[in-house]
Amino acid sequence: MLVYVLSFPLNLYEYFYREHQYGFARQRFVPWFREQLIALGVALIIGTILLIVLYAVFRRAPRTWWIWGTIVAVLFLCAVTFIAPVYIEPLFNTYKPLSNPEIRDPIVAMARANEIPVKQVFEVDASHQTTRVSANVAGFLGTTRIALNDNLLKECTLPEIREVMAHEMGHYVLNHGAKLLTYFGIFILIGFALTCTLFDAAVRQWGAKWGVRGIADPAGLPLLVLILSTFIFVLTPFLNTVVRVTEREADAFGINTAREPDGMAEVALKLGAYRKLSPTPVEEFIFFDHPSGRARIRMAMDWKAANPPAGESTTAETRSPSP
Numbered sequence: 675m676l677v678y679v680l681s682f683p684l685n686l687y688e689y690f691y692r693e694h695q696y697g698f699a700r701q702r703f704v705p706w707f708r709e710q711l712i713a714l715g716v717a718l719i720i721g722t723i724l725l726i727v728l729y730a731v732f733r734r735a736p737r738t739w740w741i742w743g744t745i746v747a748v749l750f751l752c753a754v755t756f757i758a759p760v761y762i763e764p765l766f767n768t769y770k771p772l773s774n775p776e777i778r779d780p781i782v783a784m785a786r787a788n789e790i791p792v793k794q795v796f797e798v799d800a801s802h803q804t805t806r807v808s809a810n811v812a813g814f815l816g817t818t819r820i821a822l823n824d825n826l827l828k829e830c831t832l833p834e835i836r837e838v839m840a841h842e843m844g845h846y847v848l849n850h851g852a853k854l855l856t857y858f859g860i861f862i863l864i865g866f867a868l869t870c871t872l873f874d875a876a877v878r879q880w881g882a883k884w885g886v887r888g889i890a891d892p893a894g895l896p897l898l899v900l901i902l903s904t905f906i907f908v909l910t911p912f913l914n915t916v917v918r919v920t921e922r923e924a925d926a927f928g929i930n931t932a933r934e935p936d937g938m939a940e941v942a943l944k945l946g947a948y949r950k951l952s953p954t955p956v957e958e959f960i961f962f963d964h965p966s967g968r969a970r971i972r973m974a975m976d977w978k979a980a981n982p983p984a985g986e987s988t989t990a991e992t993r994s995p996s997p
């Protein structure tokens with residue numbers, strides 16, 4: 675709660691005023707603020723449950739909590755990804771099956787060709803909040819769902835939509851949910867181990883002065899939060915890089931499935947509205963959780979050059995017949 679109140683001015687500036695300045699946001703202040711409060715409520719409920727469970731772990735295993743805590747955190751991430759599409763996302767947006775067969779059928783055909791067990795694609799009404807084009811795969815095990823937003827439907831051609839949806843399918847086929855969970859689990863384990871060492875050292879040094887007895891003492895929560903948030907801040911470029919690598923894999927899957935290099939390049943340009951097209955390598959490493967527009971257009975054109983249309987490869991064969 676306190677964190678929310680303290681970060682509210684930046685939040686307001688970054689996600690309300692800036693978004694309006696650039697013309698992405700469509701919401702007035704009151705509906706925007708209402709959604710902020712709902713998100714805060716959800717975060718408070720989830721955060722409180724997590725803290726209660728973690729403190730139970732701290733009390734039972736004050737020396738090895740970082741191992742058990744990692745297991746708790748990973749299970750928690752699984753549970754949240756499982757319930758989010760069913761219980762959390764409907765609080766903000768409406769998901770309905772995509773009905774236009776001209777768009778739906780080519781998407782479902784690609785899903786079938788890749789053994790993805792979805793029979794329908796969902797359309798999200800994002801246009802009342804933003805003008806941004808986007809799509810996603812959400813959920814885990816039984817709740818997996820492929821969705822695209824209404825801005826994408828309005829602003830993109832069929833080749834572009836197929837390309838975007840093939841990218842999303844790549845996340846599913848390449849098991850990115852499980853892979854990212856594993857990477858995050860490793861980051862959490864390292865983070866908790868470091869936190870355990872630093873926290874104990876700080877308590878030995880200043881514990882008496884601060885009135886903090888040990889990890890299981892709730893008075894140590896601010897110290898715990900300080901250490902963990904510093905770790906997350908330092909880790910940001912690495913987290914972004916792990917995500918960006920899976921995004922590049924999904925791009926490669928997408929182009930091979932949709933076979934729409936021009937569509938891919940066009941979409942990369944459209945995303946340039948909110949993502950710097952040609953960042954420096956350092957900017958890309960620190961801030962980018964997706965490949966840059968330049969990298970994506972490069973990939974699309976490399977693919978196009980390597981995959982000449984069917985007609986041309988037959989001419990090449992007639993010119994140099996095999997022995």
Ligand SMILES: [Zn+2]
Nearest residue numbers: 841845921924
């Ligand atoms: Zn993606």
